[in-house]
Amino acid sequence: MSQNxxxxxxxxxxxxxxxxxxxxxxxxxxxxxxxxxxxSGRFEPVLLDAVGPWLSxxxxxxxxxxxxxxxxxxxxxxxxxxxxxxLDDLHNQLCPVPGTDPRVDVxxxxxxxxxSPENPDVMRGEEVQLLGLTSLxxxxxxxxxxxxxxxxxxSIKGSTVTGFTTHMTGELYALIGEKSILGHSVDCQAAPxxxxxxxxxxxxxxxxxxxxxxxFDVRAGDLLLDRSPAWNAGYLSGLLIAAEIVSExxxxxxGQTSDQSGHRTIAIIAxxxxxxxxxxxxxxxxxxxxxxxxxxxxxxGLSAIHAHMNQTL
Amino acid sequence: MSQNxxxxxxxxxxxxxxxxxxxxxxxxxxxxxxxxxxxSGRFEPVLLDAVGPWLSxxxxxxxxxxxxxxxxxxxxxxxxxxxxxxLDDLHNQLCPVPGTDPRVDVxxxxxxxxxSPENPDVMRGEEVQLLGLTSLxxxxxxxxxxxxxxxxxxSIKGSTVTGFTTHMTGELYALIGEKSILGHSVDCQAAPxxxxxxxxxxxxxxxxxxxxxxxFDVRAGDLLLDRSPAWNAGYLSGLLIAAEIVSExxxxxxGQTSDQSGHRTIAIIAxxxxxxxxxxxxxxxxxxxxxxxxxxxxxxGLSAIHAHMNQTL
Numbered sequence: 329m330s331q332n333x334x335x336x337x338x339x340x341x342x343x344x345x346x347x348x349x350x351x352x353x354x355x356x357x358x359x360x361x362x363x364x365x366x367x368s369g370r371f372e373p374v375l376l377d378a379v380g381p382w383l384s385x386x387x388x389x390x391x392x393x394x395x396x397x398x399x400x401x402x403x404x405x406x407x408x409x410x411x412x413x414x415l416d417d418l419h420n421q422l423c424p425v426p427g428t429d430p431r432v433d434v435x436x437x438x439x440x441x442x443x444s445p446e447n448p449d450v451m452r453g454e455e456v457q458l459l460g461l462t463s464l465x466x467x468x469x470x471x472x473x474x475x476x477x478x479x480x481x482x483s484i485k486g487s488t489v490t491g492f493t494t495h496m497t498g499e500l501y502a503l504i505g506e507k508s509i510l511g512h513s514v515d516c517q518a519a520p521x522x523x524x525x526x527x528x529x530x531x532x533x534x535x536x537x538x539x540x541x542x543x544f545d546v547r548a549g550d551l552l553l554d555r556s557p558a559w560n561a562g563y564l565s566g567l568l569i570a571a572e573i574v575s576e577x578x579x580x581x582x583g584q585t586s587d588q589s590g591h592r593t594i595a596i597i598a599x600x601x602x603x604x605x606x607x608x609x610x611x612x613x614x615x616x617x618x619x620x621x622x623x624x625x626x627x628x629g630l631s632a633i634h635a636h637m638n639q640t641l
Numbered sequence: 642m643s644q645n646x647x648x649x650x651x652x653x654x655x656x657x658x659x660x661x662x663x664x665x666x667x668x669x670x671x672x673x674x675x676x677x678x679x680x681s682g683r684f685e686p687v688l689l690d691a692v693g694p695w696l697s698x699x700x701x702x703x704x705x706x707x708x709x710x711x712x713x714x715x716x717x718x719x720x721x722x723x724x725x726x727x728l729d730d731l732h733n734q735l736c737p738v739p740g741t742d743p744r745v746d747v748x749x750x751x752x753x754x755x756x757s758p759e760n761p762d763v764m765r766g767e768e769v770q771l772l773g774l775t776s777l778x779x780x781x782x783x784x785x786x787x788x789x790x791x792x793x794x795x796s797i798k799g800s801t802v803t804g805f806t807t808h809m810t811g812e813l814y815a816l817i818g819e820k821s822i823l824g825h826s827v828d829c830q831a832a833p834x835x836x837x838x839x840x841x842x843x844x845x846x847x848x849x850x851x852x853x854x855x856x857f858d859v860r861a862g863d864l865l866l867d868r869s870p871a872w873n874a875g876y877l878s879g880l881l882i883a884a885e886i887v888s889e890x891x892x893x894x895x896g897q898t899s900d901q902s903g904h905r906t907i908a909i910i911a912x913x914x915x916x917x918x919x920x921x922x923x924x925x926x927x928x929x930x931x932x933x934x935x936x937x938x939x940x941x942g943l944s945a946i947h948a949h950m951n952q953t954l
Contacts, residue, residue, distance in 0.1 A: 400864070408865075441861070441864075441865055442861070442865075443865050443866070445862075445866065446844070447854075447855070447858060448858055448861035448862045448865050448866055449857060449858070449861045450860070450861045450864055450865065478822070478857065493854050493857075494854075494857035494861070495853060495854055495857070496821065496822070496823075496853070496856050496857055497853075499821055499822060500817075500821075500853070500856075503816050503817070503820055503821055504813075504816070507816055507820060508809065508812055508813075508816055509791070509809070509812060510809075531759070536849075536851070537851045537853075538849070538850045538851055538884075538887075538888045538891070539853075540808060540809070540810075540813070540850075540852075540853075540881075540884055540885065540888065541760075541806050541807075541808055541885075541888050541889075541892070542760070543809050543813075544762060544791065544806075544807035544808070544809055545760060545761055545762070547763070548754070548755070548761035548762045548763045548807070549758075549761045551713070551754075551761075551763055552721075552754055552756050552761050552763065553756070553758065553761055568853075571851075571853055572853065572854075574851075575851045575853065575854050576854075578851070579854070
């Protein structure tokens with residue numbers, strides 16, 4: 329028998345939950361600035377406060393959580409699956425949270441890890457989006473980019489994640505643009521200027537992704553060339569995003585392009601201005617993109633796990 | 642007639658002055674944590690306070706200042722000389738500070754700038770060290786590295802600076818190691834671990850200087866591989882320093898090594914642990930180094946300018 333259930337995406341800065349009815353449709357949602365960094369470890373009270381109106385007495389509603397809530401400093405550490413990892417295996421490795429309020433039955437989705445000494449890496453939350461991607465596009469195969477504070481680039485074959493790399497692009501943009509000497513010359517609150525962005529992309533491409541020698545261009549361009557803080561915001565963003573793309577293309581192709589026309593397609597899971605900037609950078613480098621909404625993949629992934637859980641029962 | 646004079650190196654975090662007697666020997670020094678960032682624009686009081694005991698009534702002692710005191714936010718903006726710039730021309734372009742206490746006659750050395758849209762850059766203070774280098778080693782020619790918060794790599798032919806690039810290596814090390822997510826896994830106060838450093842150098846070399854995809858290794862290596870905060874400090878330092886060297890070697894050589902043996906020599910103007918790390922990174926990449934003390938070059942450079950000034954008078 330199907331019942332209502334709750335999907336949760338719980339990261340370091342945000343808490344989002346969706347209430348699915350027994351027919352599998354989203355009937356309510358809630359979004360709160362209640363990430364790990366804000367709640368001082370008060371996981372259960374925050375959860376019950378947020379989704380309390382959706383709960384019933386007399387039975388436990390299934391709550392499926394993805395994201396940093398499963399990290400060491402989260403609610404309960406959910407062990408990682410090692411890559412290569414079959415995304416269809418995630419539902420077998422859920423981490424139940426014992427001893428909670430009887431109205432909820434909480435499980436946390438495991439993250440993925442890559443124990444290579446040359447490129448160790450971890451993800452939490454994106455694995456659900458990747459499962460969602462393979463659910464929404466069953467024939468998908470290839471490189472996937474998930475932009476963000478810690479952008480991930482993932483290689484997928486069938487339902488298997490074969491490897492991935494984290495780029496601290498979003499965090500570096502904020503750190504360098506606000507906290508370094510370049511902060512005098514960059515307006516990180518402004519929309520990045522399109523001309524500056526294009527110039528940053530071209531510079532990163534010409535430099536084959538070696539952009540560290542170009543960061544100080546921002547300061548000198550302010551002092552010598554009257555480049556504006558908004559132009560510099562675009563330039564810094566273009567440098568960092570294009571460096572990420574260039575390095576991944578080199579990595580993915582071993583220096584070769586993927587087909588006779590020299591084109592390849594990257595799936596980008598993102599939304600809004602950030603998705604637009606990744607798309608623009610890719611287009612400037614003759615790379616095709618397929619934009620996929622991040623929320624859609626999260627919900628599709630959690631729904632797929634929930635469906636598997638019910639099959640198993 | 643020779644007189645006593647005062648050489649000053651005035652940066653963003655430190656003030657250092659040397660008192661030269663009429664015979665051209667250093668007879669006293671003072672070093673204070675009184676850089677631009679600490680003194681709220683009180684340049685003349687800080688200077689007089691520091692060097693007051695060296696001054697005489699009845700004549701103005703020449704005070705020659707190098708460094709950020711000549712920046713826009715400094716005591717008085719000393720215009721830049723454009724590269725290519727002849728270092729022997731610095732003394733012709735000094736910026737006098739008018740209206741000071743009658744016991745001092747203050748001049749600020751101009752910085753250098755590179756107005757290229759592809760690689761705009763500025764320096765203040767290093768130009769004096771470069772002049773000092775050419776004074777101490779008249780036959781010097783080649784690439785010079787000045788490590789630091791904003792490391793400079795400079796191409797010199799004879800007494801002419803033909804171009805330069807700033808790398809924000811030191812600032813990035815502190816920012817990323819202390820203020821980013823990696824701060825949980827890096828002990829920036831510890832001496833960087835030598836094994837971690839060597840591994841970072843090897844990683845940067847293998848990656849041809851494209852190290853941004855490897856920054857997050859630090860976090861994952863802590864979570865997955867039990868790498869210690871000191872090891873990670875070494876790794877991060879090795880990644881950043883070697884990326885700087887690799888990118889400059891590519892730039893300087895156009896991808897070619899400099900002689901039949903594949904060896905080249907880099908002059909490194911630095912001291913202490915930082916000089917040792919640059920030397921170690923270069924050696925790991927079969928690059929010969931010549932270490933030159935930074936204070937020696939500063940004093941030689943300011944002395945050369947002072948000698949020119951007296952010839953001109």
